[in-house]
Amino acid sequence: MNLKKTVAIAAAAGALAAVSVPAMAFDNEFHGMYRSFGYLTNALSGAGGFGLGTENAAGKKTASDSADKYFEQRARIQYIAKASDDLKLVTHFELDTKFGGSQSSGKYVPGAFTTTATTNPSANGDGGGLDTDKVSLETKNVYLDFNCPLTGTNVKIGAQPYSDSMFGLFGNFDAAGVVLSKKFNALSASYGYFTVGSSSTNGIGYDATGKGSNNYTQDFNTFDVKYALSKDLTLGASYYLLLDKVGTSTTGTGSNHTLGLNGAGKFGPLSFTAALGYQTGKSNTQTQTTSALSTTGGYTSLTTDATSAYAVALATKTAVGPGNLLLSGLYLTGDENGTGKNKSWQPIGNGVTYFMPSNMWLLVRNGATINSSTAVGGSSDITRGGRGITGLFAGYEGTADKLFYNGNIGWAQVAKARVSATTTAASKDLGYEFNATVGYKLYSNLTASATAAYLVLGDAYGKSTGLILPGGIHDASNPYLTNIQLNYTF
Amino acid sequence: MKKQIILMALLLMSLALSAVPVVAAQMRLFVADMSVTGVQNKDEMKTTLQTLFASRLTGGTVLAVGSAAEADAVVSGSYVSIGKVFSVDALAKTVGGKTLARAFVQGDNQDELIPAISTLAEKLLAELAKVPVTTEEKLLAELARVPDTVQPPRTPATGSEINPILNGELIKPQEVSRNDTGGWQSKRLAGAASLMAVGRTRADGSRELFLAETRRISYYRQGKEMALIAEGELAEPRKIISLDTLEDGVGNLDLYVTVIRAGELVSQIWQVNGDKLVQIADEQPYYFRAFSVAGGPKKLFAQTMGRGDADFFGDVSEATRSGKTITLKNHIKMPRYGNIYTFNQFRASDGALLTAVLSTDNYLIVYDENRKELWRSNDKFGGSELFFQRDDSDKMRTTGDQYRWIFMNQRIQVTPSGAVVVGKNDGFMVLGNARTYKTGAVYCFAWNGSTLDEKWHTRATQNYMPDYYFDAARNELLMLQTVQRSGMNERGASSLTIKKVE
Incomplete structure (x- = not known):
């Protein structure tokens, strides 16, 4: 057979295969988003950090207080291969880019970033540099979603998104696991099992004594039930159990129990969502930065000292005039010294906690942020290292045809000021934030908006003397940001 | 030699008679059915493509006509869609079956289809313009239309005398053949x-x-x-x-x-x-x-x-x-x-x-x-x-x-x-x-x-x-x-x- 014939047959077979795809009854479903920010800020760097600057003695700006201007973007593509209503494969990918390429740190950079590499533009890892062709595709989710034909139970297995039932104050994250859920009329229930961490030394295969890697993992179990009492009131309960076996050889198994109650209701023009959480159990101290409960306390003896912590959060929305009045608050208990009984609320991990209803940008990270997703102190840990938080937030949002707007004010302080043997804390006060956004709906899926946010920094981060919070500096200037956002979702 | 002289005379006569129309007259094209592969609504797609192509071929020196019988050339085509990519091919032939021109376009998604049809029409017209219109072909085409027997001059037909147009040769709104009137x-x-x-x-x-x-x-x-x-x-x-x-x-x-x-x-x-x-x-x-x-x-x-x-x-x-x-x-x-x-x-x-x-x-x-x-x-x-x-x-x-x-x-x-x-x-x-x-x-x-x-x-x-x-x-x-x-x-x-x- 000559080459031409071979090519022709191959092409015909390929065409047939391609044409036959619809006949296989696969539905191809795509979702995704594109969001870009153009920032002018003295706080964010575009590489994940939050920098505070100072003025000099004459009240002039110093280099540390200078404003940075940069663009960043995030694209997400979700492809769902749907064999039927009861079976689908969900894949979700993410591409983050800072215009001009990454800096010397931050999530853009794959693997270690050496000092040498910072001087080499070709080391840019996000495809934002010249010619753009870098490896920047991140796998966000890959999971199979199907309904059991025998029981009707929905099964999701694989790397998938998960959010707790308390605003994400314990955790709103992606993880690999299995979630089973089923509805019984007004009652819905779910159970989930995730492996969220493993030992860096015994994470694969067997150890010297023949114990498998499953003896060195952090296993996260979730139980959630919700019951719709009426169309206007739903109540729920949750139990999250983290079995922490990473430190077994030295400190024993940790077990963190988080119990929660939640509710959502509507009374006239007011709708609300509320959550209560209580934590108990024992946690290991961790050395792996990717492990759960690794950064929320800095304790040295948690396996022997029980945790007892609380979380309370409430968010309301009330129809007022042409828009909505937004009020929310949260309280997470903190610990004052990092020893003895642990009284700090412990999220499952650093960087996976949110409180979206706050609508803050600088005090608490905003839900719309992408690569620059952080708040004052340079941490996305809302507890500020186990110190807890008390926050009150108010805002108003509205629309006028295709124009939309909102304005917000918020105040927060750590619940407990951490003291050391020699120094007292400067303050608990994180500060007051004011922000406003105005946007326009260019198309039903595309919006353009501009935001300005200003934080009157509290003494906890910027007092001239005393022990200030990590990430703060003495005599810090007030941080601010402005951004222009383009947002396309589908 | 006698045959050659007669042929020459015929050619000269036809040249003399048709000189002006050859230069100025429109070429009459009939766009026949187009084959469609890889889409769900084939019937509608055929009609749509036929209509689009005919209207885009019309203009200047070309006139799209409603039947092959009145055409100088017949254009056939095919539309193939694989995934989102599509290709539209067109072939123009004389009524005698001789290939005159061929063109194709392709696109990456369906948004490009209508512009692609316009491009295809332009390409085909450009190819047709390159075809030397030999007087012999014109003559043969004319001779092909001459009936064997001499017919009396036709008087304008009344409506009832118009012969029915064969199915598929007239692009018409489909609602006539559907259930809504x-x-x-x-x-x-x-x-x-x-x-x-x-x-x-x-x-x-x-x-x-x-x-x-x-x-x-x-x-x-x-x-x-x-x-x-x-x-x-x-x-x-x-x-x-x-x-x-x-x-x-x-x-x-x-x-x-x-x-x-x-x-x-x-x-x-x-x-x-x-x-x-x-x-x-x-x-x-x-x-x-x-x-x-x-x-x-x-x-x-x-x-x-x-x-x-x-x-x-x-x-x-x-x-x-x-x-x-x-x-x-x-x-x-x-x-x-x-x-x-x-x-x-x-x-x-x-x-x-x-x-x-x-x-x-x-x-x-x-x-x-x-x-x-x-x-x-x-x-x-x-x-x-x-x-x-x-x-x-x-x-x-x-x-x-x-x-x-x-x-x-x-x-x-x-x-x-x-x-x-x-x-x-x-x-x-x-x-x-x-x-x-x-x-x-x-x-x-x-x-x-x-x-x-x-x-x-x-x-x-x-x-x-x-x-x-x-x-x-x-x-x-x-x-x-x-x-x-x-x-x-x-x-x-x-x-x-x-x-x-x-």
Whole structure:
């Protein structure tokens, strides 16, 4: 057979295969988003950090207080291969880019970033540099979603998104696991099992004594039930159990129990969502930065000292005039010294906690942020290292045809000021934030908006003397940001 | 030599006779059927491509004619679509079968199809221009047309004498060969309406019609023309997601306007008062729909909204109004995917009450009385660009969107005779929450005991069809079309087509 014939047959077979795809009854479903920010800020760097600057003695700006201007973007593509209503494969990918390429740190950079590499533009890892062709595709989710034909139970297995039932104050994250859920009329229930961490030394295969890697993992179990009492009131309960076996050889198994109650209701023009959480159990101290409960306390003896912590959060929305009045608050208990009984609320991990209803940008990270997703102190840990938080937030949002707007004010302080043997804390006060956004709906899926946010920094981060919070500096200037956002979702 | 002299003489004569027409006359092309591979609606695609190509070939020195008999050349073509990529090939031949020119275009997605047809026409015309028109060919073509026997000069034919045109040689609107005949077309109506409701028939024969945009209700009377009688506007930030009419017991016409404000139901009830629209109730926590279940009398139904992701909560209930108070009774349990807007019921020949539902993926599904699935369509129906949003902050981290989009769908109507009527929109750009439909049609089915059999469907409109209504009493089909979408500072425009269904 000559080459031409071979090519022709191959092409015909390929065409047939391609044409036959619809006949296989696969539905191809795509979702995704594109969001870009153009920032002018003295706080964010575009590489994940939050920098505070100072003025000099004459009240002039110093280099540390200078404003940075940069663009960043995030694209997400979700492809769902749907064999039927009861079976689908969900894949979700993410591409983050800072215009001009990454800096010397931050999530853009794959693997270690050496000092040498910072001087080499070709080391840019996000495809934002010249010619753009870098490896920047991140796998966000890959999971199979199907309904059991025998029981009707929905099964999701694989790397998938998960959010707790308390605003994400314990955790709103992606993880690999299995979630089973089923509805019984007004009652819905779910159970989930995730492996969220493993030992860096015994994470694969067997150890010297023949114990498998499953003896060195952090296993996260979730139980959630919700019951719709009426169309206007739903109540729920949750139990999250983290079995922490990473430190077994030295400190024993940790077990963190988080119990929660939640509710959502509507009374006239007011709708609300509320959550209560209580934590108990024992946690290991961790050395792996990717492990759960690794950064929320800095304790040295948690396996022997029980945790007892609380979380309370409430968010309301009330129809007022042409828009909505937004009020929310949260309280997470903190610990004052990092020893003895642990009284700090412990999220499952650093960087996976949110409180979206706050609508803050600088005090608490905003839900719309992408690569620059952080708040004052340079941490996305809302507890500020186990110190807890008390926050009150108010805002108003509205629309006028295709124009939309909102304005917000918020105040927060750590619940407990951490003291050391020699120094007292400067303050608990994180500060007051004011922000406003105005946007326009260019198309039903595309919006353009501009935001300005200003934080009157509290003494906890910027007092001239005393022990200030990590990430703060003495005599810090007030941080601010402005951004222009383009947002396309589908 | 004698033959050569005769031939030369003939050539010279033909040159002399046809010199001017050869230079100035138009080439007559006939665009024959095009083969179509890899798409669902092959028949419609064939016709569409044929029409598009013929119109784009016409102009200048080329005239597209209606039959091969009157053409100098015949153009055939093929359209192949593999995945999103398509290729359109065209071949021009003389009537004698000799290849004159060949061209092709390809595109990466369906948005490029219409421009590609124009490009293909240009390419083919350019290729045809390169073909040397030999006098011999022209002569042979002329000789081929000369009848063997001399005919007397033809007198202009009367209508009855015109020979019927062979099937497939005339590109014509398909509605002639479909089940809908006649029709009425409104003029351009201000505002890209997304909903339509039909009211009473007035003494003068005109029909009350109501159109809804995002926050505006327009009251029309449809007689010979559409006359705008009154308008009502809702305050920000409300959005109308359903518009229904029902006569109360004393002859007044109520408008049930389902309204969303910040993800919550704040529906309204309006009434026609002479030439005015008057609001009689507000802040109603219900989805409303007035329709004929199982082809029975038109009644009002309502459903509520729940918390969290319960966008439609509980059963669908029959509703009655007393002043501003709505009372619910006779609850109907919904099967999977069923809600007040996506379901209807019909009776099978054995008397069983079956439920038809449009799924979220737009498949038409039939359930038995125990809400067990009996049948589902292989084709998709429904499709709407109308949606409302509810807060979905918990998933914002994953979806990137603070809101969950809940799309409305085409409604299923059931006629008194038990026929199931459903709208269908098709589009090149239907991707997740980004929906831009291009064409719409209405399909009619009947249950044969095991499947829904298609009885008829309308020709696809050239515009997105946001809503339709089958007026069973008049056997008329009303199709609302969006002729121009609303823009930054424009309301857009709509039109209404009414077709008689026989």
